[in-house]
Amino acid sequence: MLRLKADECYNITKLLNDLDNMPALATTHSLNDYLKLPISRYREQLRQGNAQSIEVSYTHRSKPYQYSIQLTKTSCNYGGHRYWWLCPKCYQRTSTLYCAGLYVCRHCIGANYGSQLQQPIDRVFSRIAAIRARLGWQQGVIHGIGAKPRYMHSKTFDRLVNEHDRLSVEVWQSTLDKLNCTR
Template structure:
């Protein structure tokens, strides 16, 4: 767990999305874009190469080519130079979640889909309009199983902490 807590997330880095240059790229055939910025008190000025792929219904999709590894990516992150997430070695926020947090996230997603309030204790407000009965019952069953897992994991953690606290005294 300490390694996960110290691992950096992509939220810690400024982003440069290719979509922010969409209008500029539509005007002509660009092979690179010049960047000039300041980061950490140091000035940077360089060009980032571009690539494009043909879409199925015409036109092109543009990509950055990472200055460090030349991978085709849609978002670059600033760690001094703008590079891809693989070069930074950072993870998405969801990759840093603990197992109990994943259970809470999934239960919350089901509650949102069912139109319930946030929190484990909910008032069943009935099936949402236009939701199939089989989908509704599947989601209810999945939610109940998740709540049981969450309560079980919470009780295990409480019992571990009680034992540790009484032992330390």
């Protein structure tokens, strides 16, 4: 599966054509499948004045779009304010809109985050990988335990190692269960 950074976008014409031919309830797709319109893209424009909306114009699947997306702003705790998009479909406040013809929020397109589509065992592997990265250990449960990183508190190290060990046991037990090697 193609993994993208938060600020990357890519052409999704083929994917959208495939989704149009599938029943609506059968699609499970993540937010990585959509072009993004983050509010930060218009940061300079928003700093110049008291904007109420932003004009957008683009072409999607050979169809031109030109319309205005409403904005709202909230006060920050230490002064200033933060701008938000108002979804053109449901009028929910959001920081990022996704292109599905019109730019709409993730709730309107029914997309999930990539992590929400993972199987339970894959979530365990992801958590183990995050712990191993934080500890500076080589990736993969097969490599065993490494040394305590310099400047890490012993209490933090012990907590992470205990969680790593608990998750590793869960992975090995799941593997043995799938192979029917348990008594």
